[in-house]
Amino acid sequence: MKSNCIPENSTEASCIVTDSVCLPNTVLPRIVVVGGGFAGLALVEGLKNKEVQVVLIDRNNFHQFQPLFYQVATSGLEPDSIVFPFRKQFKGYGNVSFRLAEVTQIEPASNTVVTDKGKLTYDYLVLAIGTKTNFFGMEEVERNSLGMKDIRDSLNIRHMMLQNLEQAAITCDEDERDALTNFVIVGGGPAGVEMAGALAEFCKYILPKDYPEYPNTIMNIFLIEALDELLASMSDKASIKTLQYLKNLNVQVLLNEAVSGYDGNVVSTKSGRKISAKNLIWTAGVTGQIPEGINQKHIIKGNRLKTDTHLKVEGMDNVFAIGDIAGVITDETPKGHPQVAQTAIQQGRHLAKVLLNTVQSKPSKPFRYKDKGSLATVGKRKAVADLGKLHFGGYAAWLLWSVVHLLSISGFRNKFLVGFNWAISYFTYEKSNRVIIRSFKRDAYMKASLKYSSNNELEKDVNPKKSSIDA
Incomplete structure (x- = not known):
């Protein structure tokens, strides 16, 4: 195969091609990293300009700051504020190459990664692929709801919300208007809680200004959690405070409740409740994304790869997993x-230290996780924090949450944009431009999702509006 590529980060005038994936020629050990999330970026950062060749493969050409997806979804931030191009990130990393591709299979026997753009070989492979939304086998719910694991999901939620609010202003059918302005969030973890708080503030501060046709009481927000508490991974104090904050924002929190179905118009729960809603956001669980080629016996609950304390995948000599x-x-x-x-x-x-030690035939220490605490925000100026034995909430927790997240965002420009938006919102409660750039079409979304992953009577105590909808 003739090559027309130009070597990266090298003065050499030649490069090698392996089934169309062109890489700089090198005699250094090659470490292929699949996935540019928090784990993958931290690994690449630890390996930059070391005596190894690093190749990052990702299906996006940018890193996504997932903790702020909910702010993009509710028009609090623009998407380019929380994404950062890999190639810009790796400027000055003399031993790092990026390739835009999606891994479909690995072949451990030949140390080969198969992508949709071709194959490449490795000396060490690191899987940092992350997870996708877990609908627990409920296909109807998956077809009709939206997850929040990708920046595109956030934009889809934003467009769906704005389109439905616009349609609610048009329709004269009160039942349809109720369904269009009801929002159901499933999952009481940090993502669900933060999404519910942001939607509640949108309802309180933006709806009256943008939609004077109807009062903000027309927009109901439901948060459904299968357990008996919110933020189950945090302290009881954080859970209790969060519940109170959400109730003060008029979010209807349903604990010990699980969704059993959703047809795009009515949310059904296992207890028999039915909620009229054309907006369902699913944050209730995640599952791992594992390419073909991994022995099933090494995959554990949650579709995760079982590793040893050096992050090496069980039963594999040179394959590691992180994140x-x-x-x-x-x-x-x-x-x-x-x-x-x-x-x-x-x-x-x-893992960066482990791999460098492995290349140099040196021993490595086992991985020990250090819990630095947990934070979750519930609207503006309200948050909860667990820092060791210290548990607190309110403004101080929100300020800490803001500083930690702002410092964690990649790139000075993005830090500035997010900080500037937050400053404006702090004083005015104003959101970013609430424009519908492209129409959200559920059928088109489902086709894209499938491609992405593989390659009426209502209870009045639940819905205080109309008792039925015109589907």
Whole structure:
């Protein structure tokens, strides 16, 4: 195969091609990293300008700051504020190459990664693929609701919300208007809680200004959680405070309740409740994304890869896993570590040391997770924090949450844009431009989602509006 590519980060005048994936020629050990999330970026950062060749593969050409997806979804931020191009990130990283591709299979016997753009070989492979939304086998719910695991999901939620609000202003059918202006969020973890708080503030501060046709009481927000508390991974104090904050924002929190179905118009629960809604946002669970080629016996609950304390995948000599996809199972962590950003970052940094030691035939220390605490925000100026034995909420927790997240965003420009937007919102409660750039069409969304993943009577105590809808 003739090559027309130009070597990256090299003065050499030649490069090699492996089934169309062109890479700089090198005699250094090649480390292929699949996934540019928090874990993958932390690993690449630890390996920059070292005596190894690093190749990052991702289906996007940018890193996404997932903790702020909900703000994009509710028009609080523009999408380009929380994404950062990999190639810009890797400027000055002399040993790092990026390739835009999607991994479909790995072939451990030949140390080969198969992508939709071709194949490439590796000396060490790191899977930092992350997770996708888990609908727990409920196909109807998956067809008709929206997850929030990608910046595109956030934009789809934004466009769906704005389109439905516009349609509600047009229709004269009160039942349809009720369905269009009801929002159901499933999952009481940080993502669900933060989404509910942001929607509640949109309802309180933006709706009356943008839609004077009807009062803000027309927009109902439901948060459904299967357990008996919110933020189950945090302290009881944080859970209680969060529940109170949401109730003060008029969010209707349904605990000990699980969704059993959703046809796009009515949400059904296992207890028999029915909620009229054309907006359902699913944040209730995640599952790992594992390419073909991994022995099923190494995959554990949650579709995670079982690893040892050096983050090496069980039964494989030169394949590692980090981030949400990794399950480090020990006596101390029988269920693995929490699937949060700080875990991913710590594992990425640790694995960089492990790989460099491995290349130099040096021993490595086992991975030890250090819990630096948990934070969750519930609207403007309200948040909860667990920092060791210290548990607090309110303005101080919100200020801490804001500083931590602002410092974690990649790039000075993005930090400035987010900080500037937050400053305006702090004083005015104003949101970013609420424009519908493209129409949200559910059928088109479902086709894209499938491609992405593989390659009426209502209870009055639940819905205080009309008792039925015209589907």
